[in-house]
Amino acid sequence: MTTSGLHEDSKVTSRAHLRPLAEYDIDPDTGFLPRAPLPRLADPSSPLKHQSEFLIWEKALSLAPEVLRLTSDHSPEAVSMREEGEVWRTAICSWPVLSISPLKEDACMLRRAHVVLAWLVHYYVHSLPSPEQPQSNLVIPAALAVPLVGVSLALGIAPVLTFADTVLWNWDVYHGSADEDDYVQVAPTINDIFFTHSFSNTQDETSFYAVCAACELLGAQILQIIKKCTMKQAVNDLPAILALADGLESLAEIIGELTTLMSSMRDQVDPRVFCFKIRPWFGGSGINGKEWVYQGVAARDLKTCQNHSGPSGGQSSVIHALDIFLGINHQCQHNGIYAERKRFLGFIRTDSANSNQSKESTNFMQRMRQYMPAKHRAYLEDLERSSELASIRTAIEQMSELHGPYNKAVQALIHFRNRHLQIACRYVVVFKDRGNGSMAITDETAQVKPVKGTGGNHLSLLLKAGRDATCRTMIK
Numbered sequence: 146m147t148t149s150g151l152h153e154d155s156k157v158t159s160r161a162h163l164r165p166l167a168e169y170d171i172d173p174d175t176g177f178l179p180r181a182p183l184p185r186l187a188d189p190s191s192p193l194k195h196q197s198e199f200l201i202w203e204k205a206l207s208l209a210p211e212v213l214r215l216t217s218d219h220s221p222e223a224v225s226m227r228e229e230g231e232v233w234r235t236a237i238c239s240w241p242v243l244s245i246s247p248l249k250e251d252a253c254m255l256r257r258a259h260v261v262l263a264w265l266v267h268y269y270v271h272s273l274p275s276p277e278q279p280q281s282n283l284v285i286p287a288a289l290a291v292p293l294v295g296v297s298l299a300l301g302i303a304p305v306l307t308f309a310d311t312v313l314w315n316w317d318v319y320h321g322s323a324d325e326d327d328y329v330q331v332a333p334t335i336n337d338i339f340f341t342h343s344f345s346n347t348q349d350e351t352s353f354y355a356v357c358a359a360c361e362l363l364g365a366q367i368l369q370i371i372k373k374c375t376m377k378q379a380v381n382d383l384p385a386i387l388a389l390a391d392g393l394e395s396l397a398e399i400i401g402e403l404t405t406l407m408s409s410m411r412d413q414v415d416p417r418v419f420c421f422k423i424r425p426w427f428g429g430s431g432i433n434g435k436e437w438v439y440q441g442v443a444a445r446d447l448k449t450c451q452n453h454s455g456p457s458g459g460q461s462s463v464i465h466a467l468d469i470f471l472g473i474n475h476q477c478q479h480n481g482i483y484a485e486r487k488r489f490l491g492f493i494r495t496d497s498a499n500s501n502q503s504k505e506s507t508n509f510m511q512r513m514r515q516y517m518p519a520k521h522r523a524y525l526e527d528l529e530r531s532s533e534l535a536s537i538r539t540a541i542e543q544m545s546e547l548h549g550p551y552n553k554a555v556q557a558l559i560h561f562r563n564r565h566l567q568i569a570c571r572y573v574v575v576f577k578d579r580g581n582g583s584m585a586i587t588d589e590t591a592q593v594k595p596v597k598g599t600g601g602n603h604l605s606l607l608l609k610a611g612r613d614a615t616c617r618t619m620i621k
């Protein structure tokens with residue numbers, strides 16, 4: 146039998162026990178999504194209601210969609226807004242650098258500050274007029290850079306827009322829904338929430354976040370199954386083995402639902418809107434060969450987070466938890482994969498002085514963890530090292546009765562990755578070589594057909610490597 150993924154982990158020597166999920170900021174009903182929406186900074190109901198100095202951040206974010214458009218947007222509306230955009234950016238440059246010490250009193254405030262500052266940074270960077278020197282670096286003003294890096298260090302998350310900022314922490318409840326206290330009793334569903342921030346102000350963008358959030362909510366059930374399976378030592382214990390078989394069967398079903406949910410993207414998000422109006426806002430440092438300079442920030446505070454990606458489904462802790470539980474080993478993705486992704490995103494540089502070989506060799510999924518909140522990352526690391534998981538793997542290897550249910554779950558994940566590959570090709574790959582993200586959706590781009598044989602494409606290579614790693618895990 147082939148259990149390559151399962152064997153790999155036997156190399157891990159120090160075993161740990163999983164702590165209660167609450168200690169990892171995981172809710173039983175909403176998973177990695179918090180159970181209640183984040184309060185605004187300086188909101189009268191927030192713990193920091195007296196810290197009104199943070200209001201300037203909130204106000205600038207509320208104003209941003211009204212005065213800023215993408216640099217690449219040359220529509221008459223966008224051109225007419227350029228002056229107001231300049232006023233917005235000049236105001237930010239004149240702001241004082243606020244101390245984030247008061248925010249550290251409350252984790253929700255830190256998270257909200259990350260959301261606000263990361264969105265402001267992406268608004269700032271991606272609306273800048275085209276530079277006279279196209280290759281010059283982009284300076285993020287100290288008033289944004291210093292507090293963003295501060296809150297990021299406190300939260301253990303990268304100082305850039307992440308999946309958490311666009312999905313996990315970017316929602317509120319409709320008026321008339323239960324108030325915050327009620328969520329102690331009843332968790333919100335996807336129908337109770339709306340998304341607070343949107344770059345393009347399109348239904349497509351909201352739907353994009355909503356589908357991702359619905360996947361996270363479904364993920365809560367996945368985490369509960371993992372918890373149930375890891376509560377008992379599976380080896381030589383019949384009830385535990387039966388429970389494990391049951392858990393694997395349920396996982397297969399839920400992964401199937403996840404695939405259906407993800408596929409619903411096709412009906413809700415127009416690929417052209419995604420590619421030209423939404424995705425360009427997400428780009429992080431290094432995109433198009435331009436490094437971001439975080440003004441006023443010490444180099445040591447940035448050392449772990451250069452060449453930032455923007456938000457990506459790859460930062461969803463749910464999929465990582467599934468990978469770990471099922472023993473999918475992405476390490477086999479050769480060194481080149483991360484380089485492939487960088488090349489795809491256009492930030493491979495020719496000056497080898499700046500390139501860092503060790504970073505290149507770190508695989509994509511590992512790197513994506515740096516974009517997760519520290520406690521979610523800690524959950525994944527503890528799960529990976531847990532003696533409970535080691536016992537499950539031994540049981541799966543030794544008991545042929547478990548091979549069927551295990552393979553079903555892995556097969557479901559292969560199907561998920563295959564479908565995701567199709568979606569990524571439809572939304573990103575076919576447009577990749579068609580201009581620099583210009584907003585002008587011409588008849589030509591509107592009628593674009595999938596590029597034949599995207600197999601050579603770097604993005605496809607990355608995603609296929611993940612799919613193939615999943616295939617290799619099947620027990621033959």
Ligand code: HEM
Nearest residue numbers: 357360407410457458459461464562568569572573608611
């Ligand atoms: C329009 C919809 C979507 C598009 C265009 C898309 C595109 C991409 C792209 C381009 C990547 C490569 C890495 C990167 O550049 O960030 C990626 C990775 C990834 N995406 Fe998506 N994605 C979509 C929806 C989703 C959804 C709903 C999920 C569910 C959680 C998801 C989960 C992932 C995962 C887990 C990865 C890491 C690679 C892997 O595990 O195979 N994506 N996606």
